[in-house]
Amino acid sequence: CIFGYSTAWSTQVSRTLLLLINLATGHLELLQMTLLMIALLLTYPILCHTLPPNASTLLDITRIYPLPPLLSTLSPNVSRDAPFILHLPPSHGSKVYKPFWVFSDTETFNSQGNQSGFVSNSAAWDHSDREAILDAVMMGKDPSLALRVIDVAVTPDGAIRNQWIPHTGEELAFNTANKKLANGGLWERIALWPNCPPTAINQTHSFLYCSIVEVTPPKSTQNTMAPKDDVGWFYTFKGISLVSIVEENTFSLGELKPSALKPLEVLTPKRVVPKMFSEKEVAWGNFGALVGQCPQGTQGNNKDNGKCIYPIAIGARGLMIASVPLDKLTQKKSYTYFDTASRAFNSISPSHDSHTAAFLNGTFSSGSLVFSEFYETFLIVYFNRLVDNSFYIRFLDRQYPLYTLKDGRIQYDVGWPINKTLTASDVEAIGHYTWSGQYKLYETEQGKGGFSYAGSISVDYFSGLGEERKDRDNVSWILLTWTEQTGEKIKYKTGGAVVGFTRKLVNSTNMTNDWEPEYDLLNETYPSFPWDDIYTRPELEDETSGIGPTFLQPIGVGMVIPVVAYAFAICVEVLVFY
Secondary structure (H helix, E strand, O other), rough: OOOOOOHHHHHHHHHHHHHHHHHOOOOHHHHHHHHHHHHHHHHHHEEEEEOOOOOEEEEEEEEEEEOOOEEOOOOOEEOOOEEEEEEEOOOOOOOOEEEEEEEEEEEOOOOOOEEEEEOOEEEEEEEOHHHHHHHHHHOOOOOOOOEEEEEEOOOOOEEEEEOHHHHHHHHHHHHHHHHHHHOOOOEEEEEOOOOOOOOOOOEEEEEEEEEEEEEEOOOOOOOOOOOOOOOOEEEEEEEEEEEEEEOOOOHHHHHOOOOOOOOOEEEEEEEHHHHHHHOOOOOOEOEEEEEOOOOOOOOOHHHHEEEEEEEEEEEEEEEEEEEEEEEOOOHHHEEEEOOOOOEEEEOHHHHHOOOEEEEEEOOOEEEEEEEEEEOOOOEEEOOOOOOOOOEEEEEEEEEEEOOOOOEEEEEEOOOOOOOOOOOOOHHHHHHHHEEEOEEEEEEEEEEEEEEEEEEEOOOOOOOOOOOOOHHHHHHEEEEEEEEEEEOOOOOOEEEEEEEEEEEEEEEEOEOOOHOOOOOOOOOOOOOOOOOOOOOOOOOEOOOOOOOOOOHHHHHHHHHHHHHHHHHHHHHHHHEEEE
């Protein structure tokens, strides 16, 4: 608990440490050790339930509805990996976003089950009946409608043979040569994988930090005694490519009705910087990017209203964030990087395993960091590296800004006081407030081929829809998506679920229903949450939330508890025997 771990994990550690001390320290009397243990166990729940933000910080979830796998209107037999959604902002007076899907490896099959096309990335316009899905979940019904898309660059026979984000000439030559050498077998290739949602700048311009990956297939062996999959697949990170996305034509949203199949405008990708970051650098942008006001002390271009881009990266110790003025997005020398020690951006590019670069410690494999207009704060939903098929969620807790002690007085970072009203432009706040503890949001059903991955959250998928319903102002509906491994010829399917959040954030100083969880020292579990209509209950998990700036406050208080407990044990012994 002292270092930001959940109570179940740290209770076990405390008990083990106490046992080792008892065994190894001969000069301490048994009574003294017993009293120390009792004092620690009595004060432990108090410590773990009063420190922000680990103990009782919860998100109130009303309902979760799983959806059928994603379908394609024009390509019925298709396998898609890593689904992510770009939300183009509303235009022409509308309040509805235009969702545009991007995928990694995409394979199509003909009616006979033979491969008709394969590309390392593809794209599609959303073709779902979002109104019908939202109407069903608002009425408390399981939506039977599947998400749907219309693929870009699909041929009349339903095949996808043209890649959306193009290879460079060098990459294409590498793939072509290796394919010839393979002589019909598996070949080594360079893949371009959009492993995060693209970021919209306005209605017509977006961008994406795309991962460049060298894919090496299993090597054959002459040793008949060797296992069939002796080597396996290898995925070697080769860098990040910066891709601009421009909408060339416009259209009426009415043309996207599911019953209508009309030509759609084209979102044209261009690799404006073929390799923005090398394989030796941090993979900036591989967890997406946000648009906001430039950090304090950074001057943005007036024509961009002082906007900056904030690419987020998965580092060895957690999530890292950088900043660059919008008009200098392609200039690496203009990037600055957040340092948790100074809680400021500087020009020193950190290493992948830097101790002070992660603003949120932990393990992450995929996910999204987004601003929720509904909650007026930032949310992060993600898969960790435990391959447990579970989405986890945290939020930026505005009640607990980070601070420093000067002359014994608390000083909050300039411009980031308690309960500051945040907007989507306040991206810099990510490094100045405490993140909530980690809670399980939803556990996907594992496919026959293995664990779920490539998870993401879409807070704007249903925005602007269903506003005539009375509960629209009280519940926010978001979309979860992920890759399901089927274990069949069509290897990958896109899973989805709709989640409903209620209006208020529930935290340690604002619990709903006058209820606060009490830790059970014997069973080491939390009691059931007092929610009636719920599909999956959030649970406080056992993984670390980090030892970085998020936990500067808990560490200081946490160190006091064992000292007080030990002093208490000695005092009792003195009073009893002396």
